[in-house]
Amino acid sequence: MTAGRVIAVCVGPGGIPKHPVERVYASADGLEGDAHRYRFHGGPNRAVCLFSEEDCESLRRDGVPIAGPGAFGENLLLEGLPFQDLGPGQQLQVGPEVILEIHDIREPCKTLRSLDGRFPALMEGRSGFVCRVLQPGTLEPGQTVRTLS
Numbered sequence: 001m002t003a004g005r006v007i008a009v010c011v012g013p014g015g016i017p018k019h020p021v022e023r024v025y026a027s028a029d030g031l032e033g034d035a036h037r038y039r040f041h042g043g044p045n046r047a048v049c050l051f052s053e054e055d056c057e058s059l060r061r062d063g064v065p066i067a068g069p070g071a072f073g074e075n076l077l078l079e080g081l082p083f084q085d086l087g088p089g090q091q092l093q094v095g096p097e098v099i100l101e102i103h104d105i106r107e108p109c110k111t112l113r114s115l116d117g118r119f120p121a122l123m124e125g126r127s128g129f130v131c132r133v134l135q136p137g138t139l140e141p142g143q144t145v146r147t148l149s
Contacts, residue, residue, distance in 0.1 A: 004080030004145045006094065007053055008069030018070035023140035026098050026133050031075055045103040046130040053079035055126035064118075074128060078145055086129065091148040097137025099148070102129045 011034035012018035018034070025032045030047040051074035060066055069077045076094070090102045106128040 001149065002081060002085075002147045004078050006076055006139065006141050006143045006145060007079050008077040008141055009139045010070030010075055010077070012070065012073075016071065016073040017067060018073055018075065020069045020141075023138050025136070026139050027136040028133050030133075031139070034075065045132055047133045048100055048131045049073060049075045049106055049128060050100075050102075050131060051077055051106075051128040052081065052083045052126075053077055055083065055128070058126055072128070076139065076145075081145060081147070083126075083128070086147070091134065092131070093146045093148055094139055095137065095143035097135065098133065098139055099135035100131040101134050102131050104130055106130050 008020045009022075009024055009031075010018035010020050011024055011031050014035045021033070024034075026048060028044050028047060030043075051072055056066060056072075056077070066072075081092075086102060088102050088104055092100045092102070094100060
């Protein structure tokens with residue numbers, strides 16, 4: 001079992017950026033107050049989008065201007081989890097209540113080109129994941145994230 005930490009929880013009206021919030025309820029339909037601009041964004045298999053602080057730092061080193069948490073449209077910005085070892089089917093416990101299951105690798109949207117013209121290709125191998133919510137509950141910054149076997 002590997003552990004990490006939630007740096008930020010972000011929601012938005014659709015598109016990018018999403019904005020950090022103090023706490024939010026996660027259900028099978030996604031995060032309360034979060035919306036998606038396009039029909040194929042969101043839904044039960046894409047209810048929560050994960051992104052790693054380590055990949056964010058890597059993009060900064062490549063010269064990408066990053067305004068802060070939520071800049072890439074992620075719902076959860078995490079640190080300390082080895083994203084390179086995660087994949088579809090992996091379950092994560094976030095805080096005391098929420099259990100997520102990684103559904104797929106996040107396919108970077110062309111909307112990210114507004115941040116940097118090298119997107120979406122620049123995110124290959126560091127785009128994050130989209131998840132199902134298996135067990136609902138409240139998400140907030142500072143919570144521990146653990147991989148489940």
